[in-house]
Amino acid sequence: MTFSSIVLQFINGLAGTSSLFLVAAGLSLIFGVTRIVNFAHGSFYMLGLYVAYSAIGFFGTTILGFWGGIVAAALVIGVLGAVIEILVLRRIYQAPELFQLLATFAVVLVIKDAALGIWGPEDLLGPRAPGLRDAVTILGGNVPQYDLALIVIGPLVLAALWLLLNRTRFGILIRAATQDREMVAALGVNQKHLFTAVFFLGSLLAGLGGAVQIPREPAQLFLDIAVIADAFVVVVVGGLGSIPGAFLAAFIISVVKAFCIGIGDVTILGFDVSFSKLTLVVEFVIMAIVLVVRPWGLLGRPQGQQRGAGMLSQPLPQIGRRFLLIAGSIVVLLALLPALGDRYLLVLLIDILIFALFAASLHFLIGPAGMVSFGHAAYFGLGAYGAALLLKQAGLPMELALLLAPLVAGAGALLFGWFAVRLSGVYLAMLTLAFAQIVWSIAFQWDAFTGGSNGMVGIWPAEWLSSRTVFFYLTLIVCLGAVAGLWRILYSPFGYAMRAGRDSPLRAEAIGIDVRSVQWFAFAIAGLFAGIAGALFAFSKGSISPDLLGIPRSVDALVMVLLGGVQTLVGPVVGAAIFTWLQDEIARATEYWRAILGLVILLLVIAFPQGIAGFAGRLLARRRSAQS
């Protein structure tokens, strides 16, 4: 690389910094004050682009119209954020952390379909900024004038935020509430107003981050998830709650990415290395390194022990005769279903069984082990890819591939888990998300081995299993057996040790339990069982694609667990059944199934903050106590 190309890539990186910083700063502010990990933040960015596109179209492509459109878009998104806070989040501030997460994800679904309805599925590229359409020549390379403008905008916003936070009463209240919101309320500050205002500000920043990208990047529907993953990474690398940290992290990540693109494909020691392909992974690698070396981020401060997902202090349910009786009858009923000859029903049931196992494996991690994963699909996907690769690339018989594939997932979980158990709470969750994204990127880009974005086809079961009915019985036996196995572990000494480490790490260490290694093995076990589900899924569909590893699928599993209720054993299974059935029903009925699903989730979260099974259990308990 020449000096001039280094400088040019550096400028490129700086230009990318601004947008990333704006989004991350908003996310960080919102998390700091409300303790909500706002999944919908990426959606606000995406909407910022769409609204800016329309607003500039409306105002006209003059200098005033362009910048007016961008400001208008940011304001619209700010107001939208405030409205969502008032309508949805305000009702669930007392609910467990994960339910809030679920609610914000439901908002993601609704916004995505709203954007689809309003703007259609086509990418929309906005006009170039009037007055900044040309490029300037720096050291022989062309740099768009607009990039230079972006380089200025980031630090300007950083300065403005700094002034706001340090020189105004509102800013002081935000900083105080970030540390101790209950105390701020006890001093007479209306929390509701503060939270709404912070949501307005944070959403406005996300909207602005999207809007300023309009000349560089088309408005597209997949941006919500892509951007939220980026923003998580920036916030975590910079340190949760640190605005300068967000800027520093955005800067480092953008510059490193720019250099990866700039270097392109080179040969090192005889190997062809494609640096440009690394861009998808590089930020997650940076995050993983930062989290292991400095778990609280570059400029963040160590936080107190964060608690698990709300299953704390819940005893394990006793599996009594009645439970076994009901479970047994359901299994018998399921075993009789193929007699109906409804092929479609069998397909749905196979899905439900597979996802029930997937959800149960995530519940194992979230509930008894007390570790929240945002990236559990990685192990589901590793199981699926493992099965496909063992079948196609290694040429193994299907039965052996099915048997060995979960070990691939378990090995992956063992590797990633080693890092993950060094963290706790939100940091742990975000690290799992980062690892899932790495796996996704590898599967997505390694065309020769994994089939890249197209995935692989022709992954069919062996001859004797090829009938839908036989495959259904295989799935039934494997999934039920695996779920029963997971439950059995919970009642074993190891399962007790998991709960001990969750309930009181201090006490657990004091009676000789190596909490970290218990958590590590728990992570591996959860990964292994998710892998079983993934391998079955691959053979049931006959094909795989990187979607299996994506963030949306991880979130699906979270939704299933939380919908069913994390504090019960059957909850995740019930949640998986309802979720899978609902998704299938709605998807058949309307193109806008995501929005419907989102609204249903929102209703459920607001109506049953303990999950469906938790709610049913409580009803039962109430009826029992009323009878006695």
Next chain:
Amino acid sequence: MSAVLAVQDLRKAFGGVQAVAGVSFAIAAGELLALIGPNGAGKTTCFNLVNGQLDADAGEVQLLGRRITGLPPRKIWGLGVGRTFQITATFASMSVRENVQMALLSHHKRLRAVFARAGDLYAAEALALLEKVGMANQAERRCSVLAYGDLKRVELAVALANSPRLLLMDEPTAGMAPEERKELMELTARLAKGDSMAVLFTEHDMDVVFTHADRIVVLDRGKIIAQGAPADVRADPRVQRVYLGGQSARTR
């Protein structure tokens, strides 16, 4: 009689402040040693250096002649040290019996077992330990619904699960009523003599200290200013001034 615990010239500083500045003492089997001193004297730091929660800057802690300085708490437990916490730490999702079983499972190195039913293992031993501390009748209750004094007794049963040679108790009677305090300390003394176990405890309540300790170590600003039998310590003029003086002003 050789010492169960020997602490030699222990030192620990936090950001320039010497919290513990050269502390040495020893405890024999069957002996109850109280560590007292005003707030900020270094009691808790000293305690956490012994139990492995903190790493010492200098000095040495020996258990039965073996150096344990720098070992993590779980290793120290494995060598025969039980402990109770100032703010009780129990497993809230488990019953009283299961809390004790958990410690027994760990003691018998059964934590890696994934198929056995934990509830069936060492249940009788757990009940026997609970019997010792007078909690057998509440064995099936959840820890989260217990009264404070009862929780302290559960903690004691948990701490006894590995038949420790040394028992560490951080403020064992804080928040208890006078009768409860007396009961708990008498029980502890009985267990210590019976199983020839050494006990190191910190305590704020001077009645408890002077009634139940065999020996007392008084800390002030990280240093030992007196140690010896209760009567001698009570008579020591320096102790009177820095600590008991304040206490008697409170009483009178």
Next chain:
Amino acid sequence: MLSLRNLHACYGQAHILADVSLDVGAGEVVVLLGRNGAGKSTTLKSIMGLLPPHSGEIHFDGARIDGKAPHDIARLGLGYVPEDRRIFTDLTVEENLEVGRQAERAKTPLWTPERVFALFPNLAEMRHRSAAQMSGGEQQMLAIARTLMGNPRLLLLDEPSEGLAPVIIAQMARSIGELKSQGLTVLLSEQNLHFASQVADRAYVLEKGRIRYQGAITELANDPDARRAYLSV
């Protein structure tokens, strides 16, 4: 001015307060005595709305306040200083005071940073310092000062002497006396009887969530049986 009637409060399944009734008259300094876990902090938190009572009534200046949000209760003129102080350590001394600042209240003297600094002169010297770099005693003063900035008519102090050196405790007693002479009503919780008898007019003794004793503080201090029965002295 403040009255609690048959208050019950729970944390999860644990019953913390049982049938607590007490009164604080205008201009009085009243102390709640009791051991750790007796329910002192819970009583103050319930008054402040931080832990809504299970049943019972709380009246302040004739208005019923149980069930109201903490910020509404604060705005009615109740100031709360928590046990662990809960200073905003990321903020400077002045910024901490700013968080506590509220609009002027009718018939209540207005507190300004200058007036607060006059009461606690140590704070004036460190107004731009980060609260993280303060000693325990200074943090306790800042916590009281911050609450005063809300112009309260009644101050709830949760164990103000806890963990402080004797010199600072004496200073704290003087400051509370000063506030009383300026007409502020105070309800504080304490374990230190010596400190309590220096500042309070009347005492309530809590044990296991129930009021066991009430009367003038001098009576309690001179009643060795009551002291031994309910307090750790």
